Amino acid sequence: MSIDPSWRPQEDEFTILSERTWLAGIILSAVAYGIVFTLFVLSFRALYLSINRANFTQKLIFLVYITLIFTFGTLIIGFGSKMTQLAFIDGQNIPGGPGGCSPEPLAKPTAAFEQEEFAIPIDEVANVCYVLGQWFADGMVVWRCLVIYRSCRYPSWLVMGVPILAYLGSIFVGVVWLQQISTTNPWVSGTNFTLPYFWLSLALNIAMTIAICGRLMLHRWRMRKALGSNAGADYTGIVTMLIESSALYACFSLCVLIPFALNSPIQNTFIQMLGEVQIIAPLLIVYCVASGQAWSSRTSDELMSRSNAKPGLIKFAPNTSSPSTLQTSQTGIKITKSQAEFQDNFEMKTRSSDMV
Numbered sequence: 001m002s003i004d005p006s007w008r009p010q011e012d013e014f015t016i017l018s019e020r021t022w023l024a025g026i027i028l029s030a031v032a033y034g035i036v037f038t039l040f041v042l043s044f045r046a047l048y049l050s051i052n053r054a055n056f057t058q059k060l061i062f063l064v065y066i067t068l069i070f071t072f073g074t075l076i077i078g079f080g081s082k083m084t085q086l087a088f089i090d091g092q093n094i095p096g097g098p099g100g101c102s103p104e105p106l107a108k109p110t111a112a113f114e115q116e117e118f119a120i121p122i123d124e125v126a127n128v129c130y131v132l133g134q135w136f137a138d139g140m141v142v143w144r145c146l147v148i149y150r151s152c153r154y155p156s157w158l159v160m161g162v163p164i165l166a167y168l169g170s171i172f173v174g175v176v177w178l179q180q181i182s183t184t185n186p187w188v189s190g191t192n193f194t195l196p197y198f199w200l201s202l203a204l205n206i207a208m209t210i211a212i213c214g215r216l217m218l219h220r221w222r223m224r225k226a227l228g229s230n231a232g233a234d235y236t237g238i239v240t241m242l243i244e245s246s247a248l249y250a251c252f253s254l255c256v257l258i259p260f261a262l263n264s265p266i267q268n269t270f271i272q273m274l275g276e277v278q279i280i281a282p283l284l285i286v287y288c289v290a291s292g293q294a295w296s297s298r299t300s301d302e303l304m305s306r307s308n309a310k311p312g313l314i315k316f317a318p319n320t321s322s323p324s325t326l327q328t329s330q331t332g333i334k335i336t337k338s339q340a341e342f343q344d345n346f347e348m349k350t351r352s353s354d355m356v
Contacts, residue, residue, distance in 0.1 A: 009092075014265065017265045018265040018268060019088070019098050020265075021265045021266055021267075021268040021269045022084070022087075022098065022268040022269075022272070023084065023088065024268075024269050025268050025269035025270070025271070025272035025273060026080055026081060026084045026272055028269065028272075028273050029076075029077055029080060029272045029273050029275065029276050030077060030081075032273050032276035032277055032280065033073060033074075033077040033276050035276075035280055036070065036073045036276055036279050036280055036283065037070075039280060039283035039284060039287060040066055040067075040070040040283060042287055043062075043066050043283055043286045043287040043290055044063065044066060044067075046287060046290035046291050047059050047062050047063050047066075047286070047290045048063070050290060059290075062286055062289070062290065065136070065140075065282075065286065066282075066283060066286055068136065069133055069136050069137070069279050069282060069283070070279070070283075072129040072130075072132055072133040072136070072279065073129075073133065073275070073276055073279040075125060075126065075129040076126050076129050076130055076133065076275040076276065077275075077276065079122050079123070079125050079126035079129075080126050080272060080275070082122050083122055083123050083126065086122070119181075119182055119183060124182055126275075127178060127181055127182075128178060129275075130274075130275045131174045131177070131178055133275060133278055133279055134170075134174070134201060134278055135170070135171055135174065136282065137249060137278045137279065137281055137282050138167055138170060138201060138204055138205065139167065140281075140282040140285055140286075141204075141205060141208045141209075141212075141249075141281075141282075142160070142163055142164060142167050142204075142208065144208075144212065144285060145160065145163060145208050145211055145212055146160050148212055148215050148216065149211070149215060152215075159211075162207075163204065163207060163208060163211075166200065166203065166204045166207070167204060169200055170197070170200045170201050170204055173193060173196055173197045173200055174197055176193050176197075177193040177194060177197040180192075180193050194260070195257070195260070195261065198253065198256065198257050198260070199257065201253065202250065202253040202254065202257060205249055205250040205253060206250050208250075209247050209250045213247075248277065248280065248281050248284075249277060249278050249280075249281040252270070252273070252274060252277045252278075253274065255270045256270040256271050256274050
């Protein structure tokens with residue numbers, strides 16, 4: 001199907017491509033939000049059904065956490081869609097087009113709607129929710145790393161010192177970045193904090209991904225060596241390691257930063273999806289925790305106790321369970337009901353003969 005050339009906007013090909021990728025980004029963000037909604041419902045249900053007096057505080061914290069990040073994701077997609085409407089419908093005649101940008105790598109954005117209207121409340125709320133969501137997501141990964149390394153032979157502060165400092169640095173740079181983009185023209189100062197903010201968060205996530213996967217692979221190797229190939233598979237499987245380490249978010253961040261550094265129009269697609277993808281990762285972790293499939297502070301001790309258990313000298317009988325069969329829980333030796341009755345009768349006769 002061909003379009004009449006006279007219908008096309010009076011813009012260059014690069015600007016048109018930027019607008020296409022921006023529109024594709026908000027559509028794919030809506031798809032990602034559907035995943036966020038599904039995971040939120042599943043996680044909320046799993047947490048609610050597993051609440052008891054012993055874990056009430058922990059489950060309540062998780063419920064508040066997933067509710068907050070789900071709210072952030074809802075506001076991001078809602079205000080992001082409204083921003084797209086303003087750019088492509090209400091303000092489509094702005095010089096430079098709705099999503100125009102310079103074809104030069106690392107150049108400052110040109111006069112387009114997205115860059116000119118950073119400070120309007122709609123875009124400001126979406127940006128704040130995005131940063132808050134990223135802090136919550138990064139915090140979840142740091143916490144999971146702390147849990148997994150809790151049984152490490154080295155002190156926790158020695159293992160987690162650098163990640164925690166990087167996390168605090170990410171929060172500080174995020175505040176500076178929000179302050180910068182909240183102004184009418186954020187690029188006048190000549191310093192763009194976008195790349196430092198994203199790179200710091202990416203470095204933190206990559207470091208946590210490597211640390212978590214490395215620790216789980218070590219336990220996987222120990223379990224297989226001691227108990228066989230299927231030992232600890234629920235906690236050290238490939239899918240579990242990818243979920244625990246938030247590898248999805250780390251890989252997707254690269255898809256944002258590389259095009260952004262090159263100022264490629266494809267950045268518009270990934271950067272809008274990132275707001276929802278960063279929420280998917282912690283929701284997956286919470287769902288695994290709620291369903292009992294995630295690594296806990298006791299998992300290492302439980303798995304290692306299995307590997308250190310020595311087999312006894314008793315050879316267990318085959319499983320021939322029946323209503324008349326009794327099995328002792330301590331030794332695994334099986335005796336039948338008739339044998340037990342014979343033994344009791346024999347002892348009673350012996351006692352009566354001794355009394356006589």
